[in-house]
Amino acid sequence: MFDTLTDRFDGIFKRLRGRGHLGDAEVGEVLREIRVALLEADVSLEVVRDLVERIRARCSGAELSKSLTPAQQVIKVVNEELTATLGGEAFRLAYAPRPPTVVLLAGLQGAGKTTAAAALALWFKQQGRHPLLVGADLQRPAAVEQLRVLGRGVGAAVFSEGTDPVAVATKGVEEAVRVGRDVVVVDTAGRLAIDEDLMDEVRRVAAAVKPHYTFFVVDAMTGQDAVRSATAFGEALDLDGVILTKIDGDARGGAALSVKHVVGKPIAFVSTGERPESFEAFHPDRMASRILGMGDVLTLIERAEREYDAGAAEKAVERLRAGRFTLEDFHDQLQQMKRMGPLQSVLGMLPGVPKEVRDAQIDDRDVARVEAIIRSMTPAERDDPSLINGSRRLRIAAGSGRTTSDVNNLLRQFKEMQKLMRSGGAVGAAARAGARKAKKVKGGRVTPSLKDAGSLR
């Protein structure tokens, strides 16, 4: 969802990186671009202003650091301010000491409450709980029926009766006690923030069932209204968190930022599709760095300076440029990189990485297997894999505890990559090919066009 915003920030920072000195004019220009990027992502005007002013104040004044270039400083400030807006603590759910734990969902019409209710029920079941769904949307035609069908699908009982939402909710909780359910999820009708009668009604539902958790459900495609609605719901109800729905589209998700800002409560869950399984707990910290798209560049640079042998890295770059990057180089660099932390986290921190690569999962055990194969080769073989004949192959396979076809595959793949690097003359080709390859392994799903990895620097 946040990819387009990510791309925008990427672009801004990339241009910054090339500059030495940043005067007020340049800072102003960057701030304007940041403003545009945020507004186009539907971040609320109020939040955008607030952010831009904080960034401006910090960039044009006091906080000068000697170890960072001006450009790096701007990046650092933007990073910290955005993280402060987005981040904060992740939502944590604690079950009521005396069950049932009651969860109330509220929001505008069409936000996705009923689907989220069923998804939550499934989520609770996966946590080993026994949820009861309560259908208190007695307004929209067939809303209760929808909940019943979904409840059946996820294997959760559904309670609803009559025409009074307050009574239904109250009885629903009693029913849960009676039949021994330890979680109750109450679905309510969609309502407009300005509909005083209906806002009062949901307030009464809350007063009656005293929910342990009240979630505001909001569509990720919402524009500037997100703030108005969230404010009104936040005033009417004691919100504990937000459920952000439909994030599987291409909306830039600024609503997430805005709602977080005005409600002051974390995004607890996101729904990523229409099925109840497409629902997950949310991690604000991960969102922050993903929106920034720069990963945590500064941490990375710091760590690299500490852990990486600069001379060796320099040499590796040269060999890359010349198209003479061997298995030996690869193995050496991999060892250095591992000193910087788990590879997965390094990957998460890398700036400007194409989405396909960013989303890959690296299992350290798989990495160990690759290393084992390379280590079982002699230095000469690593330098020139064409030396590897049948008997050498057997030896390498035996030495690494893998099969000869594993060895073959690895060699073939490496050769292909080398060829690509050479033909492209640029490293971008490798990045592109690697990404494509990684994608293919994932099962040949069609994914949106690859970002031009050749522009990486």
Place this chain on the structure above:
Amino acid sequence: MTIVLIVVIVLLLALLGAGTATVVRRNQSGLGGRPSGPTITPAEPQPDRPGGTDVVAESGEALAPPDGRPRLADRLGRAKSLFGTSLAAIRGRARIDDATFEELEEALLLADVGLPLTNRLLADLRDRVRSGEAGDSPTALLDLLKSDVVALFAGEDRELQVASDPPSVWLFVGVNGVGKTTTIGKLAAREGASGRSVVVAAGDTFRAAAGDQLAMWAERSGADIVRGADGADPSSVVFDAVQHAAARGADLVLADTAGRLHTKVNLMDELRKVRRVAARPPGTVTEVLLVLDATTGQNGLVQAREFAEAVEVTGVVLTKLDGTAKGGIVCAIRSELGLPIKLVGLGEGAGDLVPFDPEEFADALFA
């Protein structure tokens, strides 16, 4: 420096993929999770649903024509009292200055008009202030901007078309939860009341109880409904509805479809097929209406573009304008894509649907 890290990671991914291991995606986006492909119609006819399709005869008395049509202006009172913008301040001022333009910009952005169009409208306004055309009163400036917004919608054909040979098909498309089914319910009441005989097609066979929802609306308005089994091919439901309408001599088929994000390739293909099938004789597709929620932000433009490209959208229905949202994204949709805005939803009741009125809309935008 980072380049080495990236190359190593990329190489590593490639090698991991080389058979020694698997690389999995953390999140699988791109394709929809629904069963794709055309038909999942049950092979054997169910006892109560001959041929997989269920035709419910007209029942219930027709709704009385909505008397005293709701007006956007009437609904605005509530929103205004709670969320008045700073524009009131503009009117009081004596001179036009930078602050005036900032306030206008704020009003447009808060209404979701979007930055590109906002910039364009304001640049034009500045030119006219410079040339003296706008006078020097902020009130006049605001009125000028309002008329510019109204002018965006000039010349649009807001008529809902019918074919000379019935039945005409009006197809409703859009993302999830925007109000497609509700709009059909309202239109069934309206068209029925104006003497047309209406058949509604429950083409949302995906969302749980979507058919029941439409059935309740059909019952209220006395329209026939044609339904399929859950998970049935929506185009076959629409096809059956057209056949039924033709057999009964009905004028109009209002075809519901499941909500879908415009990014889901297979679901957009499914929609193309629905449109194709609906256009088979004796049916004529005379309207493909994109239903858009007024709370939608800048993504609305992308939605409109994608749906228009896939199924030749003929107009937009802007729903939920009775809330605090202004629906300014339709300005961008109109000016970028040229799509007319045809109807406005002002509530959940059968009568809460009105023709789009640019003047009222522009007033509300700056209220």
